Amino acid sequence: MREDLIDLTAYFDGEKKLELLEHTPAAALGSCRKKLPKVGEDDDFYEKLIAIFRKYDIRYFFYIGGNDSMDTVAKLSEYTRGHDYDMVILGVPKTIDNDLVGTDHTPGFGSAAKYIAVTTQEIIRDCAVYKIPAVTIIEIMGRDAGWLTAASAIGRVVNGIEPDLVYLPERTFDMQAFFADVRAALEKHPNVVIAVSEGLRFADGHYVGEGTQTGAKDAFGHAYLAGTGKALELAVKAEIGCKVRSVELNLPQRCAAHLASKTDLDESVMLGKAAVNAAEEGITRQMMTMQRVSDAPYSIEYWHSDVSEIANKIRTVDDAFINEAGNHVTDACCRYLLPLIAGEAACKYEAGLPVHLIL
Amino acid sequence: MREDLIDLTAYFDGEKKLELLEHTPAAALGSCRKKLPKVGEDDDFYEKLIAIFRKYDIRYFFYIGGNDSMDTVAKLSEYTRGHDYDMVILGVPKTIDNDLVGTDHTPGFGSAAKYIAVTTQEIIRDCAVYKIPAVTIIEIMGRDAGWLTAASAIGRVVNGIEPDLVYLPERTFDMQAFFADVRAALEKHPNVVIAVSEGLRFADGHYVGEGTQTGAKDAFGHAYLAGTGKALELAVKAEIGCKVRSVELNLPQRCAAHLASKTDLDESVMLGKAAVNAAEEGITRQMMTMQRVSDAPYSIEYWHSDVSEIANKIRTVDDAFINEAGNHVTDACCRYLLPLIAGEAACKYEAGLPVHLIL
Numbered sequence: 001m002r003e004d005l006i007d008l009t010a011y012f013d014g015e016k017k018l019e020l021l022e023h024t025p026a027a028a029l030g031s032c033r034k035k036l037p038k039v040g041e042d043d044d045f046y047e048k049l050i051a052i053f054r055k056y057d058i059r060y061f062f063y064i065g066g067n068d069s070m071d072t073v074a075k076l077s078e079y080t081r082g083h084d085y086d087m088v089i090l091g092v093p094k095t096i097d098n099d100l101v102g103t104d105h106t107p108g109f110g111s112a113a114k115y116i117a118v119t120t121q122e123i124i125r126d127c128a129v130y131k132i133p134a135v136t137i138i139e140i141m142g143r144d145a146g147w148l149t150a151a152s153a154i155g156r157v158v159n160g161i162e163p164d165l166v167y168l169p170e171r172t173f174d175m176q177a178f179f180a181d182v183r184a185a186l187e188k189h190p191n192v193v194i195a196v197s198e199g200l201r202f203a204d205g206h207y208v209g210e211g212t213q214t215g216a217k218d219a220f221g222h223a224y225l226a227g228t229g230k231a232l233e234l235a236v237k238a239e240i241g242c243k244v245r246s247v248e249l250n251l252p253q254r255c256a257a258h259l260a261s262k263t264d265l266d267e268s269v270m271l272g273k274a275a276v277n278a279a280e281e282g283i284t285r286q287m288m289t290m291q292r293v294s295d296a297p298y299s300i301e302y303w304h305s306d307v308s309e310i311a312n313k314i315r316t317v318d319d320a321f322i323n324e325a326g327n328h329v330t331d332a333c334c335r336y337l338l339p340l341i342a343g344e345a346a347c348k349y350e351a352g353l354p355v356h357l358i359l
Numbered sequence: 360m361r362e363d364l365i366d367l368t369a370y371f372d373g374e375k376k377l378e379l380l381e382h383t384p385a386a387a388l389g390s391c392r393k394k395l396p397k398v399g400e401d402d403d404f405y406e407k408l409i410a411i412f413r414k415y416d417i418r419y420f421f422y423i424g425g426n427d428s429m430d431t432v433a434k435l436s437e438y439t440r441g442h443d444y445d446m447v448i449l450g451v452p453k454t455i456d457n458d459l460v461g462t463d464h465t466p467g468f469g470s471a472a473k474y475i476a477v478t479t480q481e482i483i484r485d486c487a488v489y490k491i492p493a494v495t496i497i498e499i500m501g502r503d504a505g506w507l508t509a510a511s512a513i514g515r516v517v518n519g520i521e522p523d524l525v526y527l528p529e530r531t532f533d534m535q536a537f538f539a540d541v542r543a544a545l546e547k548h549p550n551v552v553i554a555v556s557e558g559l560r561f562a563d564g565h566y567v568g569e570g571t572q573t574g575a576k577d578a579f580g581h582a583y584l585a586g587t588g589k590a591l592e593l594a595v596k597a598e599i600g601c602k603v604r605s606v607e608l609n610l611p612q613r614c615a616a617h618l619a620s621k622t623d624l625d626e627s628v629m630l631g632k633a634a635v636n637a638a639e640e641g642i643t644r645q646m647m648t649m650q651r652v653s654d655a656p657y658s659i660e661y662w663h664s665d666v667s668e669i670a671n672k673i674r675t676v677d678d679a680f681i682n683e684a685g686n687h688v689t690d691a692c693c694r695y696l697l698p699l700i701a702g703e704a705a706c707k708y709e710a711g712l713p714v715h716l717i718l
Contacts (some may be wrong), residue, residue, distance in 0.1 A: 010360055026485040033489075114711055119611055125613035125715055130392075136610075157712045247609045252478055254487035259617060261711065304452040341711035351517045352473055352620065352700035353392075 003052060004355045011359065021358035023347045025255035027064075035068070036075045046079045053085065055132050060088045060279050064107070066095030067314065070287055076312035077285035078344040088279045091287035091307050092272065096254050099148035101315045102305040103289035104134050107151075107271055108254075110340035111263030113151035115256045116140055116249060116324030117341055120195065122151040123247065124161055125189040134243040135192045135236050138163070139209075141253055143199040148253065150329045152195035154341060164192045169199035170316045171326035173208055180231070181237050181327050186242065198228050205351050208232065258354050262343025265298060274302035298339035300349060360394075362411060370718065375521040379716040382622050382706045384614035386423075387718050392426070393432040405438045412446065419447045419638050425454030425465070426671065429646055432677050433670035436644035447638045450646035450666050451631065455613050457506035460674045461664040462648035466630055467613075469623030469699035472510035474615045475499060476700055477606060479511040479554065482606065483520055490607050493542060493602040494551045494595050496520070498588030500612055502558040505529050505676045507612065509688045511554035513700060516693040523551045528558035529675050530685035532567050537591070538598050545601065567591065617713050621702025626659060633661035657698035 006029070012018055037045050053059075053193055063073045073091035080087055080094040093100050096112035120138060127136050140149040146168025156162040164185040167173060200208040209227035229246030236244045267290065273290045286304035293299040321333035348355045371377055376598070380387055396404050411417075432450035439446055455471035479497060486495050499508040505527025515521040526532060537634045544551040557566040568587035570624045580582040588605035595603045596678050627648065634647045645663035654656040680692035 022389055024480045024484060027488050029489070031488045115431045118713060119615070119713070120713065121712055122614040122616060123610050125383060125616075125717075126610055128428065128717075129390045131387050131389070153714055158712050159714075189517070245610075247611070248607065249611075250606045251482050251485050251604075252606070252608075254610070256480040257481060257484075289461070297542055338710060343711065344708055349703055351697060353480055353514060354477060354519050355518075356480065356485075358487075 001052070003048065005056065006359070017357055018350065020355060022258070022269065023257050023345060023354065024356040024358075025140045025257035028357055029273045031065075032311050033068070034072075036072050037317065038289035039075055039078045045082075045241045050077075050080075050083065050085050055088065060090075062090050062275055062279070063093050064092045065092045066093070066097055067099060069169070070100065070307055070311040073285075073287065074307045077307055080110040081285075082088065088282065088284045089307075090275050090279055090304070092266060092275045092290070093287060094268070096148065096294045097142060097145055099132050099142075099145040099314050099316070100287070100310060101313045102310045103286065104292040104300065105290060105340055107264060109147065110267070111257070111260040111345075113149055113154070114139075114254050114264070114341035115259045116148055116151045117154040117337075118259060119253075120163060120193070120250060121155055121159075121161055122192050124163070124191075127193055131190050132243060133186055133192075135194065135240070136184070137232050137236070137244070137246040138193065138195045139198055139246060140195055140249040141195045141249070142169065144314050144316065146322075149195050149197040150317055151337055151341070154334050154337050157338055161192040161285075163195040164188075166328045167194070167196045167200055167326075168203065168317055168322060168329075170195045170322060172203045174203070175235065177235075177327075181325075182236060182240060186240070194232075196228055196232060200228050215246060257345070257356075258347050260345035260347075261282045261341045262345055263298075263340060265345055266270075266343075271302055274304075278304055278348065283344065295335060295339065297340070300305065362412070363409075364415065365718070366684055367448055375614055377714055379707065379714060382616050382619070382704060382713065383717075384616035385713040386715055392427070393430050395429075398434055399436045408435075409439075409442065409444050412444065418445065419449075420421065421449050421451050421634055421638070423451045423453045425452070425456055425459065426547040426673065429459065429666055432644075432646065433540045433666045436666055440644075444576040447641065448666075449634050449638055449643065449663070450669070451634050452646060452648070453627070455507065456501060456504055456672060458501075458504040458673050458675070459646070460672045461669045461671060463651040463659065464649060464699055466623060468506065469626070470616070470619040470704075471500075471507055471612050472513070472696060472699035473620040473623070474612050474618045475510045476606065476696075477509055477618060478612075479522060479552070480514055480518075480520060482615065483522070483550075483552050484718075487569040489522040491602060492545050492549045492551075493604075494545070494553065494589050494592075494599070496553045496555055496587055496588045496595070496608040497602060497605070498555055498557055498605060501528065501556045503528060503673050503675065504555045505681075506560075508554050508556040509676055509680065509692050509697055512688045513693050513696050516690065516697055517712035518651070523547075525687045526553070526555045526559055526685075527676055527688075528556045528560065531562050531680060532559040533562070534594065538595075540684075545599070547575060550625070553591075555591060559587050567639075586691050613653045616704070616715075617706050619698045619704035619706075621704055622657075622699060625702075630661055635662075637663055654694060654698065657701070698703065 023327045063069050070091045077089050093106040094108050096108045098106050098109035140150045153162040209231050229248050233244045233246035239317050287307045287310050289303050291301045398686045419454040422428050429450045437447050453467050454465045455467045457465050457468035459465050501507045568590045592603045592605035646666045646669050648662050649659045650662050
């Protein structure tokens with residue numbers, strides 16, 4: 001809206017920068033949290049937007065992101081239907097949250113899942129050093145969907161090493177049941193490791209970590225969360241009295257490009273190419289998707305689906321992926337996740353540090 | 360003392376397990392926090408210990424660890440001096456804290472420093488995505504020495520990318536000076552990244568993260584005990600009012616073996632071998648050390664030093680490594696640190712997860 005445009009064709013003058021871009025964390029283009037008005041509520045906004053598109057003859061609109069971005073794609077798709085401006089509008093999914101419907105998974109998720117799975121393995125080793133009873137709580141991102149938290153358990157189908165307990169936001173959190181679970185785990189061995197989602201809620205709808213929050217909300221009205229692990233650490237300390245600590249994986253789980261999944265990076269590139277191909281064929285008002293053809297050998301096909309059927313829906317973890325007690329994931333969940341973390345990114349290092357692309 | 364012995368010769372039946380051990384985080388042998396009595400204060404203890412040594416004809420004692428472990432080595436060295444038991448006693452340094460005197464650096468430090476340096480680069484990229492004023496505070500381990508926190512700035516001498524401000528425990532922390540520093544940094548660009556040591560203290564000796572009166576309570580009504588990063592996050596939010604968040608690097612900084620420094624791993628193996636060679640020569644009551652011969656090309660010699668001169672001393676960050684304002688490190692500091700993070704560990708992966716050795 002500020003006509004702040006970048007000529008990427010001029011910038012990417014060869015393969016080398018594109019390769020670096022693959023291994024650069026976060027969004028090289030920057031990002032925005034602009035929420036588009038509902039179609040029909042602010043025609044001025046859309047008229048200005050279309051005028052800018054017209055001025056630069058912008059006829060292909062690719063919008064990369066998660067749920068909020070698909071909301072933008074859906075609104076623009078809806079507005080342009082009733083107006084005289086010919087444009088291809090495509091959503092290209094990219095979110096570590098894996099919470100978009102219509103696609104087997106989302107680019108970005110596999111790398112975050114790999115970071116979480118690997119880091120959990122390392123934390124379990126770290127915790128195994130002492131023999132005194134101790135509880136370690138790992139807090140993982142995912143406000144509404146537990147996919148990232150579930151990834152902490154992937155080790156089960158590789159080497160049998162996984163957290164003792166895993167709590168997803170898809171199940172109501174009950175503190176007394178949690179204490180009973182922790183006590184039962186401590187009976188089995190002294191070093192108990194627990195993975196929890198930042199989005200855990202009690203039956204009354206309150207977030208477990210809410211008490212430690214300021215009540216701040218982002219532009220989309222979502223409450224900021226951060227204190228679930230800390231809240232549970234204090235609760236276990238008070239109730240059970242053993243050594244307890246909490247580890248919030250925090251920003252590194254979404255930006256640790258040095259540990260990206262090769263499968264995820266390859267698929268991200270393929271999905272981008274599929275989007276360009278679809279645009280050339282005149283496909284519009286769709287989100288690009290990935291359909292799983294088979295688990296073993298793992299195989300994916302790229303397709304697309306009506307964005308209005310995708311935006312503002314949340315794909316939570318399947319019921320079949322959560323155990324009956326609601327305190328762990330199932331083997332089927334681990335088998336779904338496993339191929340997504342396969343392969344290691346070939347990061348370029350200079351003097352011990354990864355090389356990133358800065359636009 | 361429980362005669363809980365492991366036959367490592369039988370266990371390590373080839374090179375393969377040793378290679379896996381190199382890439383396994385934490386202490387495969389386990390650890391203990393047993394503090395030995397002062398020599399002369401509890402002869403019973405030492406007599407029992409020597410009796411066990413005698414029973415199994417244990418004549419070589421290698422003790423791996425940091426400051427507390429060297430205290431054990433020093434006490435045992437002292438006790439055996441006055442008693443008829445012939446034994447080689449050697450301390451083998453291993454601590455991410457890098458706070459032992461008499462050695463250029465300690466095995467373990469380079470890998471933790473690399474994790475911190477790389478993760479800081481990634482967090483800086485993550486923070487660059489938005490243009491609104493935001494402060495991100497990274498809390499790093501090191502209660503008494505700021506070596507690990509200093510490692511966040513290594514990027515300066517590689518690609519020019521580093522935190523805006525770095526606070527080490529070697530300098531008294533002043534909240535008003537800190538606010539002035541943050542405001543000045545926000546004048547320069549919107550995304551301010553700050554590295555702080557967990558061990559920061561005010562002039563009155565209190566830790567910054569201790570007993571901060573934030574008034575925040577968790578879901579259970581407990582006062583929220585903030586860490587250093589969290590305390591500073593709340594302070595900046597209250598004083599400056601911009602977007603603020605804190606990231607505690609926590610356990611991963613000491614167990615992220617997937618991102619180990621090759622230099623560190625190689626040196627750890629070499630130092631272990633040097634300890635065995637020294638023992639064969641009858642060197643005793645010493646800690647193995649590394650002496651830097653040159654920075655460029657980087658070169659190290661292995662030596663040893665009287666453990667009684669090392670135990671219970673803390674090597675803090677050199678004055679020449681901290682800037683005058685006490686809010687950053689110097690180029691000399693970065694040049695000291697740089698060779699220690701060189702090279703990437705060739706971790707073995709299976710199905711996307713690193714393979715660890717479990718004894």
